[in-house]
Amino acid sequence: MRKIAVLGIGQTKIDEHWEKSLREIAGDAAFAAMQDAGVEKVDALFVGNMLSPLINGQNQLGAYLADWIGLWKQEAVKIEAACGSGAAAFRAALMAVASGDIESALVVGVEKMTDKAGRDVTAALATAADADYEVEQGISFVGINALVMRRYMHEFGWKHEDFAQFSINAHANAMHNPYARLHEKISVEKFEKSSMVATPINLLDASPIGDGAAAMVIVPADKVMRKPRVVVAASAVATDTIAVHSRKDPMFLQAAYASSKHAYEMAGVTPKDIDVFELHDAFSIMAALSLEASGFAERGQGVKLALDNEISPKGRVPVCTRGGLKARGHPVGATGVYQLVEVVQQLRGECGQTQVADAKIGMAQNIGGSGATILTHILRNDT
């Protein structure tokens, strides 16, 4: 498999973009990535999106966006893996360029979620769970995560406030990211007093939805003169049962374990070598579970990394350095591309006050459903 590099990145601020259409938001990120890459054309477009059929009445986003961006006649396709759609689109692009069939690809993750009422969005998000055996019972997606969090607290003896640092770190980092949805510092007190969503998950445990797009241009590494050069060191994906109740242990992200293990092997690294880890903190419990399954903490001890403040940009395992899903925002099908773009920013040293010193190796982990599809990518500054 030939080595692939990231030539350009782009992103929009995540917000309620009622003034822009789905295609305009995606186009803004795509044009930014192509400008950053210094290219006017690519061989193919890979779009990550989950909800456009349900929220925007639009399918076939590949052709739809190729048309808007001006990539006429070019290959274009959409990839969907629930909230893991963004990284799945990146991986599809990676495979296509790696095969030698094409020489460049544009990856765009996009979602426009705020045009519908909250209850419609909640119903749409529930399509990530098992329609027949979970959703049919009336449980929402946040409800499923709440069950997992409650069990975790019971099993490992953590209190709700012990999770606060995940959100505090994310919000603190987002203050320095102009593209983040939320620019608001929070405290343990504020965390504990925020309104309940589904016990024990409250508003500050949960990531906000939003409208936004992120994009990347990838090409074979030997074609990149730019320095620093960021290459893809590993790409791995694994799945688990779609329904959480089918798992032997609902508190262990089997697919995070499998995909991160595979990724470490491909890149020839261990968790200790990862300088920055953009994880999928859709809910604070998922941040803890992701750290544990990916080898950064023992079972039940992911929360301790946060409590000990090891997750800040100056800590041992910096996570959510641009705000994470919690504060940068979670436009679901776009999130995986945002994570990868942010890892590239870290490896290029473009993160200002939340820059991780000497970041050479970064990891992004994107999760679809309650751990059903998990993609782990490792990028490296190989300048």
Add this chain to the structure above:
Amino acid sequence: MRKIAVLGIGQTKIDEHWEKSLREIAGDAAFAAMQDAGVEKVDALFVGNMLSPLINGQNQLGAYLADWIGLWKQEAVKIEAACGSGAAAFRAALMAVASGDIESALVVGVEKMTDKAGRDVTAALATAADADYEVEQGISFVGINALVMRRYMHEFGWKHEDFAQFSINAHANAMHNPYARLHEKISVEKFEKSSMVATPINLLDASPIGDGAAAMVIVPADKVMRKPRVVVAASAVATDTIAVHSRKDPMFLQAAYASSKHAYEMAGVTPKDIDVFELHDAFSIMAALSLEASGFAERGQGVKLALDNEISPKGRVPVCTRGGLKARGHPVGATGVYQLVEVVQQLRGECGQTQVADAKIGMAQNIGGSGATILTHILRNDT
């Protein structure tokens, strides 16, 4: 790019499968393909589907089906390109195996459409068109095709009954395909008398929706001992504007032209070398346009190939040899995989009364939207 072969195929009868769930239908085809391939495991699963979020309340079909099929922990993802989703999933699988990152892939195209009322399905299908500029005007997907057909008849001087042979050939061939949705011979008279859907498209111009799944197992060609061995000679995809009104010439499938041209070059063949052509006759007009843009007929003369009966299994350009979308049926996201499976059946010589004599090279063309995404694949018996 390494050479890839099709190791196994499987399919279900297309029907109203109220007795089976979405996962059961997909599983039936997947197990059949794996049995035909003689494998119990594959490295990754690629699912083609368009409507499950809208009709079945289910997203993330990759993990959902990997779970059901028993491909635990394996890579799995869904690809969507409207009615071109099936071939798009095949191409994604092809790129992944060709890259060398994985050694085998299962492709499953699945759709379960008959659980909802007709008006809901019509609305869901319209998401293949441009939501902002076509659907917003109240036009349905069949309505868009009707406008194209009317203009074509006016421009090139054809009468409605001149299209009859497309449907008659499809229905005649489907009589010998146990997996086909419709087993009913039709005549020119019946064709002309069928009920109007959107003038000039009547019921027998239009393909029926349905529930069904088709599947394939692909591996590197050098791993296949089986004879006859069917290999992928070309894979190409092109897009056009998503809205038909944006095209300079709405009667020319620019993306069929570009993708078939690219495919011929890759395979080193010309239209004359194609022994069997499984085209995308969602509506009879699309059969004519596909033949013209792919180089089998001059502009405006695709209909003449049908009138002259050159499209039967014994004709010069055999199309829809297993019934086509018209009579085998059109479970939209699955259709592209059915077409490829049928080409494999032809190249293996398994088609009985509709077998094309000495078929060595076959082509499948899968269309998303009204020509917005078009994938052309050429397979070859290289035994």
